[in-house]
Amino acid sequence: MPEQLSIFELIANASALVQLVMGVLVLASLTSWVMIFQRWIYLRRVSVDVDEFEDHFWSGIDLRELYRELSSADDLSGIEGMFVSGFKEYTRLSEQSSLDTEAVMQGVQRAMRVSLNREEEKLETHLAFLATVGSTSPYIGLFGTVWGIMNSFRSLANMSQATLATVAPGISEALVATAMGLFAAIPAVIGYNRFSARVEVLMKRYETFAEEFTAILYRAAHAKR
Amino acid sequence: MIWTVRQYGLPFLMALALHAALGLWLKGVWQPSKTESDIFKPKMVASTLLVLEPKAKPTPPPRAQPKPAPAQPDAAAQAREAAARKAEAERAEAAALAEAKAREEAAARAEAARQQAQREEAERQQRLQALADSSFLNSLEDESEDLAEAASSDAEAVAQSYRFGIYQKVVANWSRPPSARNGMEARLQVELVPTGDVVAVMLIESSGSAVFDQSAEAAVRKARRFEVPQESAIFEQYFRRFTLLFKPEDLLR
Numbered sequence: 001m002p003e004q005l006s007i008f009e010l011i012a013n014a015s016a017l018v019q020l021v022m023g024v025l026v027l028a029s030l031t032s033w034v035m036i037f038q039r040w041i042y043l044r045r046v047s048v049d050v051d052e053f054e055d056h057f058w059s060g061i062d063l064r065e066l067y068r069e070l071s072s073a074d075d076l077s078g079i080e081g082m083f084v085s086g087f088k089e090y091t092r093l094s095e096q097s098s099l100d101t102e103a104v105m106q107g108v109q110r111a112m113r114v115s116l117n118r119e120e121e122k123l124e125t126h127l128a129f130l131a132t133v134g135s136t137s138p139y140i141g142l143f144g145t146v147w148g149i150m151n152s153f154r155s156l157a158n159m160s161q162a163t164l165a166t167v168a169p170g171i172s173e174a175l176v177a178t179a180m181g182l183f184a185a186i187p188a189v190i191g192y193n194r195f196s197a198r199v200e201v202l203m204k205r206y207e208t209f210a211e212e213f214t215a216i217l218y219r220a221a222h223a224k225r
Numbered sequence: 226m227i228w229t230v231r232q233y234g235l236p237f238l239m240a241l242a243l244h245a246a247l248g249l250w251l252k253g254v255w256q257p258s259k260t261e262s263d264i265f266k267p268k269m270v271a272s273t274l275l276v277l278e279p280k281a282k283p284t285p286p287p288r289a290q291p292k293p294a295p296a297q298p299d300a301a302a303q304a305r306e307a308a309a310r311k312a313e314a315e316r317a318e319a320a321a322l323a324e325a326k327a328r329e330e331a332a333a334r335a336e337a338a339r340q341q342a343q344r345e346e347a348e349r350q351q352r353l354q355a356l357a358d359s360s361f362l363n364s365l366e367d368e369s370e371d372l373a374e375a376a377s378s379d380a381e382a383v384a385q386s387y388r389f390g391i392y393q394k395v396v397a398n399w400s401r402p403p404s405a406r407n408g409m410e411a412r413l414q415v416e417l418v419p420t421g422d423v424v425a426v427m428l429i430e431s432s433g434s435a436v437f438d439q440s441a442e443a444a445v446r447k448a449r450r451f452e453v454p455q456e457s458a459i460f461e462q463y464f465r466r467f468t469l470l471f472k473p474e475d476l477l478r
Contacts (some may be wrong), residue, residue, distance in 0.1 A: 037236030149248045163251055 005108035010173040015151055021144030021177050023138055029184035032133045035126040036191040043198050046123065049077035057209075063087065063216070078202075079209060082125055086112040086210070090217050094224070101221045108217055112210045119206060123199045127192055134189035141181020148174025257444060299413060385464040391451045396473060400446035402436045410472035411441045417464050421453040441471040455465055 011022060037087040057066070067087045072081050089111035152170025159166055303323075412430035417423060426445045431438050453464050 007251050026244075030244055033240035033243055034233060034236045038233055039241045040234075041236065 007176065008171070010176055011068055013053075013169070014148060014173045014176070017142045018148045018174060018177055021140055021147070022180055025141055025144075025177070025180040025184050028133045029180070029187075032130055032184060032188040032191070035130055036187060036195075039191070039195050043123070043195060043202070045170045046078060046202060047198070050079050050202065053077070053079045053083070054205075055208065059084070078115075078122065079206060082112055082115045082119065082206065082210065083213065086213055086217070087211060090221075095222060101218070103216055104221055105214065109210075109214060112214070114205055116203075116210060120199075120203055124196075126133050127196055127199070130188045130192040130195070134185050134192055137181045137188070138178075139181070139185040141178040141184075144177030144181075145174045148177065165222075167182075278318065300454060359362045376386070380456075380459050380462070383456075384459055387452060387454055388465070388467075391448075392469070394448045394451060395441075395444045395469065395471065398447040399440060399473065402434075402474075404434055404436050405440070406434075407474060408472075409437050410470060411438050413444055413445060413469045413471060414439060415469050416466045417451065417460075417461055419453065419457065421451045423449060423451070444471075445469070 011019065013022065014022065067084065070076065070084050071088070073080075075086060086108050090108045093107045099107075149171055152167055152174065155170070156167055160166055232402050303326075409430065409432040410430075411432040414425075414427045414429050415423060416425040423445060426442050428438050428442060432441075451464075
């Protein structure tokens with residue numbers, strides 16, 4: 001029997017469940033790669049934005065001017081949004097003379113924490129998906145393989161002569177599922193680790209900036225009194 | 226909607242391209258392994274003994290040696306004579322004359338040499354022709370005839386390969402009786418249907434040992450089905466009913 005063991009024929013000859021598993025894995029791999037590319041582009045842009053903003057912020061520009069400039073822009077990056085919300089809160093609260101400095105600063109900090117949390121949420125989108133693909137797709141692939149091997153051994157029971165040639169195609173096609181699972185999982189795990197590390201670095205920078213900004217505002221608030 | 230496309234359009238295309246490239250690569254790399262055809266092809270080489278007898282070479286005719294030109298001393302003598310007779314006044318003329326002579330003579334020599342070369346070439350051609358005519362071409366023709374014959378008996382070769390397979394299968398299914406000895410042979414007549422299933426086995430020629438005969442028959446029956454050629458012409462000619470000489474020689478006893 002001339003077996004054409006091309007990979008696509010192996011897939012085409014596999015049983016329905018194994019094919020379903022393979023389909024799920026291909027989808028998972030495709031989606032996780034979409035996420036990986038999207039996150040990669042997004043996080044790069046964000047870190048460039050942070051660099052630019054910090055340069056701008058520490059260039060000695062007047063903060064009111066910076067605020068006016070940014071609040072008229074409609075597309076704010078994370079760190080800019082944080083600055084704008086903090087500054088807005090500060091101006092709004094410091095206009096009310098009934099509040100003392102501590103209360104103003106608490107309000108500013110709260111506003112900045114909120115926007116920090118929003119930003120973290122934005123940065124971490126899809127990372128959970130990557131983690132899920134990374135941890136489950138080997139199991140899904142393994143399930144397909146086990147099922148395929150089970151089937152191929154069951155059909156072996158009906159044969160009078162059991163040779164390697166009768167089991168080999170079945171096992172080979174079953175193993176394709178595991179290969180696919182690993183293929184989907186490895187980039188997802190790598191992507192997850194890499195991106196969560198970068199998100200952490202970015203969050204550190206945001207927090208540091210928030211602290212520094214608060215310190216500046218605190219000084220300004222005290223100088224006013 | 227537009228935001229989604231802007232955010233995910235490029236990544237989606239990149240991921241799609243990656244998977245497509247991987248698929249193409251797999252398709253290219255994972256070629257189906259070359260499966261060997263199951264037909265056992267006996268490695269037959271049509272060979273014929275080719276005798277290239279060294280033919281008695283026609284003895285080359287004695288080569289015409291280029292004769293030493295007799296004119297030269299003449300010219301020299303003449304020149305000397307002229308020099309003696311006419312003294313120095315006409316030396317230039319004499320020299321010219323000598324030169325002309327020499328040219329003439331050289332031409333004659335060249336002509337002689339060319340003729341000889343031609344002769345030799347013709348001779349060589351003739352010899353080659355003779356050699357080719359006598360042995361080489363003939364044997365080449367013979368060989369190509371043989372090859373043509375072999376090609377026409379291609380069906381025979383195919384049948385031979387299947388016969389070999391059948392014999393292998395019978396031997397594989399044979400359970401050797403203790404009384405079997407080397408050199409025992411039984412001739413069986415086997416009838417098959419085009420699917421290769423055995424329909425009848427009959428003993429034609431006994432080996433002398435009933436047990437051996439029975440074991441041979443049983444082996445054929447146990448094999449139940451043989452690989453037979455798909456072409457019905459070959460099947461009808463060679464496998465519808467054929468005699469099988471069962472002669473296992475792998476016995477150590």
